[in-house]
Amino acid sequence: MRAFSGDIYLAGKKHRAIAFDRSGIVALDDSVFDLDVEVEELGSHFLTNAFMDGHAHPLFAGREELGPVVTEARSVAEIQSIVGAWVEANQTPQWAVGGAYDRSMVDGGVFLAKWLDEVSGDRPVVLHGSDHHTLWANSAAMQLAGVLEAAPEVSIGSIDVDSSGRPSGVFRETEAKELITNAIPPLSVDDELKALAWAQKRLASLGISAVQDAWMDKGMVEAYLEAAKRDELLVRTNLAFWVRPESWREDSAMFLDQRVQVSQTNHRLLTASTVKFFADGVFGSATASVKKPYDSQPGYFGDPVWSDEELKAAVAHFAAEDFQIHIHAIGDAGVASALDAIEYAGSPANSVVAHTELVADEDIPRFAKLGVIANFEPLWARQDGMLASCIHHLGRTRIDSMYRMRDLIDAGAHISFGSDWPVSSPDPILGVFTATHRALPETPDESWTPEQRISPEEALHAYTVAVSRQLNLPIDIADFVILSGNPLTSPILEIRILETVVDGKTVFSSQ
Ligand SMILES: [Zn+2]
Structure with missing residues (x-):
């Protein structure tokens, strides 16, 4: 004691x-x-x-840390020098898979494979974009993935092409990205555990005791199971199974089975009680789904990942299997369809809509009414390069109505905080600062949208009590x-x- x-x-x-x-x-x-x-x-x-992170990707962050880390790079030349040095210093893994490059560094996020080719020799290189909805591959990676000569059709997202129609290096959204990522050989168990251990240690060093790992991709549940067996977890982690429109009916049995396997480890720090849906994409690539068309593309409303009917059916199915619902929704139409699906499923307890970047006036009261937790990443609520890169898509008025934390709290909604790490820093101190100032640390008095600031007490609540509620943890732990x-x-x-x-x-x- x-x-x-x-x-x-x-x-x-x-x-x-x-x-x-x-x-x-x-x-x-x-x-x-x-x-x-x-x-x-x-x-x-x-x-x-302790702080808790209601939406992050610690294992993705750890995996990226094994490859070239270009997060701090401020120019393509800096990225080239980091990638070149990594390729020279590391013979294995053969694929250099790292991140996260600042997409706003190049207009439209149009990065070219040939810039990586200049420093990578014959090694395949894949870098994740800072939004983690885009990736940048070199020619060797595209060659091994079989997409060097022609861009396959994708129904959601897109592949950047050159003047002759060949992929030029950038792949946007899951379906396009998987053309590349499916070709990457899996990491060894030891490398997965190394990645996870690094990530957990980093979270603990920032005062974080619990995290929602919000996206289980290939091999990730297995990595957590192994870490639990070896008792190598430091931080409470709840896993969210990724529900995909094309395969959710088949995948359901596997999620149930993996949930049992996790509970059979009897590890005090590990649970797997959540399912994760993507309602839409992101604003940087104009794939988030919006109620009024994008300013950059007249008549275009973004790319909803699901039809409304199918999302309702899937949410209701997993709610009936006693999974907690966690839906990524960024555009106002994406948020509305997430709320519709949760309402249709009978408003299962502690359902989460994550990111909630743009919420229409008519949808604000629905969060409290349906008992839905709005999970914000407070570090996004500031005027930085990422925000600026969305202005031409959304226009100034819509940009300035993003991240309505004050409005949601005043409407009686629960808001919880997260980082979406490695999309942004998992540091909750920086998060509390941003939520209370909506400014950059170097100019704390220049608030971007001061009317949406919240108090330090509210920010701490969103990082602690609200996430413990989201993760179904008793508050007296x-x-x-x-x-x-x-x-x-x-x-x-x-x-x-x-x-x-x-x-x-x-x-x-x-x-
Ligand atoms: Zn995320």
């Missing part, structure tokens, strides 16, 4: 002392001092519920973070994570 006294803030309430062990909170306030336990003084430090100061009263960006406790056990310490 451990006990602390000082500045303590749990689920929106202040306390002066706490004692906990692996079973959860044992005592609060005065009764702590009656226990036969040494009470540690927090001094200027601050103890609160022993998941805490010790911070260097009080985030409610001191400048948030100066706060550092000193210790992260998951299930009563320290999983990160800055000492």
Whole structure:
């Protein structure tokens, strides 16, 4: 058992002392001092519920970390030098698969295979775009995937082509991307576990005790099962099975079976209770589905991934199998069809609409009415390159009505926070700053849309209580973070994570 006294803030309430062990909170306030336990003084430090990430892709992030990491690169030349150095330093894996390049660096995100060819020799190279809805491949990768000479037809998304109709390097949305990714040999179990361990450690170091891994792709459930068997998990993880329009009826039995396998590991930190749908794409590629046509393409409303009827049927099916519903929806039409499907399925408890970038006025009250959690990635609510790259698609007015956190809270909705890591940083301190300022860290007073800012208390709630509700975790579990100061009263960006406790056990310490 451990006990602390000082500045303590749990689920929106202040306390002066706490004692906990692996079973959860044992005592609060005065009764702590009656226990036969040494009470540690927090001094200027601050103890609160650990952060939780309601939508992220830690294993994708870890896999990318094994390849060339181009996230910080600011030009194509910098990307070339990182990829060139990686190819030279690593003989295996043969495929250089990394990320995440900033799509806004080149107009329209039109990156060319030949730029990678210049530094990759005969090695196949695949880089994920920062939105993770696009990828950039070199000629060797396209050759091995059998798409070098001609671009196959895809029904959703697109393949960039050159003047002679040959693929030029960029593949947009799942169906197009899979032409390349299906050709990539699977990682070894050891590499998968290395990727996962790296990702879990990174989350723990940021004060995060639980995460919704929001997309199980090939080999990922198996990696988590193996990590659970070897007891290598640090952070609570809930897995979401990916429900696809073309195969959900066949896939359903496999999800049920994998859910059983996960529960049979009896690992306290691992669950698999969620299914994930993509209602639409993203704004950067103009694939999110919108109620009014894109400014950039008259008469075009984006690419819904599902027909409304089929999405309703699939959501109802998985809700009846007792899966939690988690739907990616970015455009206002995508959000509306996600809400329609959840309503049709009888509003299953704690259903989540993730991203909720554009929500029409008429749909705002439906979140509270249907009990749907709106999961935001707060780091997107700022005027940066990603936002700017969508202006020509949406126009200024629509851009400035994105991420309506204040409106949803005021309408009585639950909002939870996540990162969509590796799409953006998983750092919740940066997330709290952005939600409360809607500004860039270097210009904190230049708020992009100040009317949608929320308070530090609301931001902490969205990162803790709201995600624990989303993940169906009791709020008195022993998941805490010790911070260097009080985030409610001191400048948030100066706060550092000193210790992260998951299930009563320290999983990160800055000492
Ligand atoms: Zn995501």
